[in-house]
Amino acid sequence: MTDEVPRRAAHDRAAHDRAAREEVARAVREHAGRLAASLVSLLGDFSAAEDLVQDAVETALVRWPVDGVPERPEAWLYTVARRRGLDLLRRESNYRDKLALLRQPEPGEPDDRLRLVFTCCHPALTRQAQVALTLRVVCGLTTAQIAAAFLTQESTVAQRITRAKKKIASAGIPYRVPSGEEMSGRLREVLTVIYLLFNEGYLSSTLDRAQARDLVDDAEWLASLLTGLMPDEPEAAGLLALIRLHRARGAARFGPDGRLVLLADQDRSLWDRAAIDQAIQLLTRTARRHRSPGPYQLQAAIAACHAEAQRWEDTDWPQIAVLYDMLLHLAPSPVARLNRAIAVRYVDGAEAALAALKDLGDTLDHYPLYHATRAELLRDLGRRQEARESDERALALTANPAQQALLEERISWA
Amino acid sequence: MKYVLMFVDTEEYAKELAAMTDEERAEAVRQVERWFADHAGKVSMGGSKLQPGHTATTVRLQRGAEPVITDGPFVEGKEVVSGFCEIEVEDLDEALRMVRTWPACPTVEIRPVQDMHAGR
Numbered sequence: 001m002t003d004e005v006p007r008r009a010a011h012d013r014a015a016h017d018r019a020a021r022e023e024v025a026r027a028v029r030e031h032a033g034r035l036a037a038s039l040v041s042l043l044g045d046f047s048a049a050e051d052l053v054q055d056a057v058e059t060a061l062v063r064w065p066v067d068g069v070p071e072r073p074e075a076w077l078y079t080v081a082r083r084r085g086l087d088l089l090r091r092e093s094n095y096r097d098k099l100a101l102l103r104q105p106e107p108g109e110p111d112d113r114l115r116l117v118f119t120c121c122h123p124a125l126t127r128q129a130q131v132a133l134t135l136r137v138v139c140g141l142t143t144a145q146i147a148a149a150f151l152t153q154e155s156t157v158a159q160r161i162t163r164a165k166k167k168i169a170s171a172g173i174p175y176r177v178p179s180g181e182e183m184s185g186r187l188r189e190v191l192t193v194i195y196l197l198f199n200e201g202y203l204s205s206t207l208d209r210a211q212a213r214d215l216v217d218d219a220e221w222l223a224s225l226l227t228g229l230m231p232d233e234p235e236a237a238g239l240l241a242l243i244r245l246h247r248a249r250g251a252a253r254f255g256p257d258g259r260l261v262l263l264a265d266q267d268r269s270l271w272d273r274a275a276i277d278q279a280i281q282l283l284t285r286t287a288r289r290h291r292s293p294g295p296y297q298l299q300a301a302i303a304a305c306h307a308e309a310q311r312w313e314d315t316d317w318p319q320i321a322v323l324y325d326m327l328l329h330l331a332p333s334p335v336a337r338l339n340r341a342i343a344v345r346y347v348d349g350a351e352a353a354l355a356a357l358k359d360l361g362d363t364l365d366h367y368p369l370y371h372a373t374r375a376e377l378l379r380d381l382g383r384r385q386e387a388r389e390s391d392e393r394a395l396a397l398t399a400n401p402a403q404q405a406l407l408e409e410r411i412s413w414a
Numbered sequence: 415m416k417y418v419l420m421f422v423d424t425e426e427y428a429k430e431l432a433a434m435t436d437e438e439r440a441e442a443v444r445q446v447e448r449w450f451a452d453h454a455g456k457v458s459m460g461g462s463k464l465q466p467g468h469t470a471t472t473v474r475l476q477r478g479a480e481p482v483i484t485d486g487p488f489v490e491g492k493e494v495v496s497g498f499c500e501i502e503v504e505d506l507d508e509a510l511r512m513v514r515t516w517p518a519c520p521t522v523e524i525r526p527v528q529d530m531h532a533g534r
Contacts, residue, residue, distance in 0.1 A: 124506055171526050172415040174505040182507065 024064045029221055031074040032057050032140025035081060037112035040175055046119065047165040048088065050137050056080040057140050113138060114177050114229045117222075121190040122173045129164035130193050132157055138225075139218045149215050150200065187230075191239050191296060194222045198243050219243055234290040238297030241283040245303035248275035264312045276307045295331040298323055302339075317346035334363040338370055341377075350380035368397040415526060416458065416502050417509050422521035423467075423496040445517035450499075453512055459500035467494035493521060500527065 032053055039049035056077045070076040120133040135141040135149075143161065147154040167173065178186040201215025223240040230236050252266035261267075283300050287293060293301065302323045309315040324340035337360060345353035354377045357370075364370035371394035378387035431439065450461050470487040487494055496519055503509050506524070513522045 122506075124510075171524075172417075172505040172509075174507050176505075176507070178507065182511070 052081040242300035244279040248272040421497040
């Protein structure tokens with residue numbers, strides 16, 4: 001009883017710190033990309049512009065948590081970037097010409113961030129470079145934050161970014177939104193990068209990493225930016241709906257001890273019903289305007305089926321199986337087949353589901369969820385020894401602590 | 415910007431070519447000619463087909479010592495540079511658009527030409 005007050009004070013302080021951190025992250029995310037976009041246009045030098053913004057972001061991350069986020073964060077960032085830019089420009093022969101261009105972007109200017117996104121996700125860059133560059137340039141993450149999010153060395157990320165920026169300049173990767181028939185392929189690259197970020201953030205969001213910047217926030221923010229700037233692209237909206245549907249169930253995904261809770265066992269009263277309804281509305285609006293849904297819309301529709309079920313028993317498995325069939329038709333992938341098999345389990349039983357998994361063993365041998373799913377099906381069929389072996393295989397393969405805990409538990413009571 | 419396109423042959427492609435009738439092969443050649451004609455304004459040099467990989471000679475210069483001369487291309491592999499041309503286009507996207515329609519060998523490497531005047 002006596003230490004209740006200081007404990008609550010510490011708790012309040014932690015909550016306050018977290019809120020402050022989130023506010024800083026939000027302000028950086030909203031303004032760093034905009035500043036980068038206009039500086040690239042003004043200077044005509046992607047790499048130099050990006051360095052200036054990164055410098056300003058790093059200064060902001062030192063100052064803002066102490067001083068508070070300034071009233072006009074964009075002006076603040078611009079001032080710092082400009083000061084640093086002057087130092088750089090003085091060394092150049094066309095100093096005066098460039099200086100004349102270096103003015104503060106007007107608030108009403110068209111949003112140039114789309115060009116930034118498409119340049120960062122250019123197919124001539126490796127996927128890792130696309131991811132790192134997008135986070136740094138568009139979302140305003142520092143190299144250290146990216147390294148922390150991906151559990152990589154900071155020097156590795158820095159090197160990746162330097163190499164990518166060099167390639168943009170020397171290979172002539174344009175600073176432009178692709179047009180015409182190039183668009184669909186290029187948009188797919190961008191959506192893949194956002195989807196990867198979402199997956200990485202979603203799968204690794206455990207309690208011990210509460211300090212790291214949440215990649216799921218960045219993925220949702222990017223998808224929402226893209227949806228806003230490309231309102232006629234249904235797959236951008238589909239991806240946004242997919243991310244939001246998963247996030248809406250976030251509070252129920254981890255137990256109080258930080259362990260992952262399976263969908264079947266989640267406390268559905270913790271789900272954010274308002275967010276689910278909004279995401280489904282977004283999905284429905286999009287489906288109404290465009291005829292055949294793409295892979296992200298289908299995945300979102302599957303997530304919506306789960307989210308709409310009040311109880312696990314209410315899940316519309318036949319509908320989910322149909323959606324997986326459509327998804328496999330458009331974008332065949334071993335993981336989608338695995339997920340379809342899970343739906344088949346509830347429609348036609350474990351035997352049929354196990355049959356649906358049959359020739360996936362070669363491609364998914366290193367995928368922990370393949371073995372975890374097999375284990376469940378084998379257990380359904382009373383083949384305990386095989387189930388146990390599959391569980392052990394799954395456990396050996398996963399690096400994610402929350403997932404590991406879940407599998408360990410399963411082995412012990414299996 | 416200037417780029418060199420390096421056309422790369424594979425063993426499978428060589429087999430495909432070998433299996434063609436004379437007429438099919440002539441059509442394949444016509445398609446390549448048509449491609450070059452379509453992009454005439456952008457091809458600034460070459461359009462040269464090279465002799466097969468086994469005709470290559472590679473010289474490895476040793477610092478101070480006698481160079482080592484070997485028979486064959488510099489990388490021994492299943493993919494061999496079989497031709498090249500230089501193009502002058504706006505940027506990488508334009509080069510990519512151009513290469514997308516290339517009718518012959520299955521791989522094309524796009525390499526920017528270093529600008530000698532930029533002093534890098």
